[in-house]
Amino acid sequence: MRKTHLIKPVLGSDYPVISHGKGIYLYDKDGKQYIDGSSGAITCNIGHGVHEIAEAMWNQANHVSFVYRSQFTSEAAEQLAEKIAHYAPGDLNSVFFVNSGSEATETALKVAIQYFQEQGNLTKTKVVSRWTSYHGITLGALSMSGHKLRRHRFTSLLEDFPAAHPPYCYQCPLKDTYPGCGVKCADDLESSIQAIGPDQIAAFIAEPIIGASGGAIVPPDEYFKKIREICDRYNILLIADEVMTGMGRTGKMFAMEHWNVTPDIIAIGKGMSAGYTPMAATIVSDRIMNVIESGSKVVMSGHTFSANPQSAAVCLAVIDYMERNNLQENAESMGQYMINHLQRLQWKYPLIGDVRGKGLLCGVEFVKNPITREPFEITSKVTDRLLSICFDNGLLVYPAVGGVTGFSGDSILLSPPLNVTKEQITDIMDILDQSIGELTTQLI
Ligand code: PLP
Secondary structure, three states: OOOOOOOOOOOOOOOOOEEEEEEOEEEEOOOOEEEOOOHHHHOOOOOEOOHHHHHHHHHHHHHOOOOOOOOOOOHHHHHHHHHHHHHOOOOEEEEEEEOOHHHHHHHHHHHHHHHHHOOOOOOOOEEEEEOOOOOOOOHHHHHHOOOHHHHHHHHHHOOOOEEEOOOOHHHOOOOOOOOOOOOHHHHHHHHHHHHHOHHHEEEEEEOOOEOOOOOOEOOOOOHHHHHHHHHHHOOOEEEEEOOOOOOOOOOOOOHHHHHOOOOOEEEEOHHHOOOOOOOEEEEEEHHHHHHHHOOOOOOOOOOOOOOOHHHHHHHHHHHHHHHHOOHHHHHHHHHHHHHHHHHHHHHHOOOEEEEEEEOOEEEEEEOOEOOOOEOOOHHHOHHHHHHHHHHHOOEOOEEOOEOOOOOEOEEEEEOOOOOOOHHHHHHHHHHHHHHHHHHHHHHO
16 A cells, blocks of 8 residues: 655644634634634735635636736736735836745845846846845745755755844844944944945845744834945845735835835735735836846746736735725734733743734744843753644744744744734733743743
8 A cells, every 4th residue: 555645844743634714713623723823824814714715716717717927917917916016115116926935035036136137237146135034945045044944954055145134132143232232233234245245246135024033023213224225325226025024914014114115126925815825926116127128128037827817816805805904904903912912921921031023923032031031942942842832722823933043042923814803812812821831830
């Protein structure tokens, strides 16, 4: 008898089989209920089982599900591009569709390099990024990712793009304190540019709020203004990786709006389709597109499933649902409500070192010593243990490990669907409270 397997994230582990989902709840085949406190991987922004999305899928499938983008365009893809460009800041008016966040950041990398090539500049081929960052798992995206845990097996295949320190005030890599530091983590980008040589660098990429590798690390307010100035000074494009933060997650359509800074390229994914279908995009400024249009006229990237009409119809329905239900506003107010709750838990549990975030992208960092901020040893597996306790108690939270060394740090992301209610947040906090209590007992 042949034994076949679906390769799971952790081989040999038991994963419950999902039955169905409704709103912020998921149910497995044994009837157990889970609160989706992380929207999966910060993806399911409008909750599970929304009827209108299934209807949009059905309608589009009854017309046409797939066309190849080099042969046809579709009304759904055209309308979606228009809709996203309408929300995008400044002159970011052109949209290139891909299927994952990794493809979106990698396309951003290629577009940035191509922008300079089209002008006859062939040396600007590097992208500077930061440590404690994550931009995706494919080799180009991983080259930009300062997530050592995810890089280390493949370093021989990767470019050395991470160079600058992150704006991680709670565990400042420059051992300084805000605001006295003068935001020298931003100046660190300038030092990196000078060390590498500005004539070699096409772009700088950053997550507006650091997600998977740090747990909702929000930069100081001045940070991105300084970064924009530095990029302009050295003729370097600014790429905002909004794969996690975009599409309303932080209370604004794009997180860079919090600081009124306009990037040259934005990568989005995850919440764009709210998980109903794979879809992501790279949004590009007129400044860049004009150069390509008057040059080769071809953005040198693309995938078989790019601009898939079925996925585009889903994303349009997701955005329509967000607009009708004021989900950006709800993300802002419910996010504040959740932060207030988390701060109360911080008083109760000394292992909660920091609580942070914007909108419904909230992070909790756990430390061994809240005075010195000393992290737990990696062997303590604090994040894994908490995840597993929460899971058993019926709450899904997202691990954000890597920290300042790249191999340590214990943080979780709390990021329920953007239509979560106050009562549901209270339920999430009750389970989290109980789970951290159990973890504390285990650690004693
Ligand atoms: N960029 C950021 C900021 C992310 O958080 C992620 C995924 O977590 C990615 C890129 C990669 O997206 P995907 O997993 O869809 O390839």
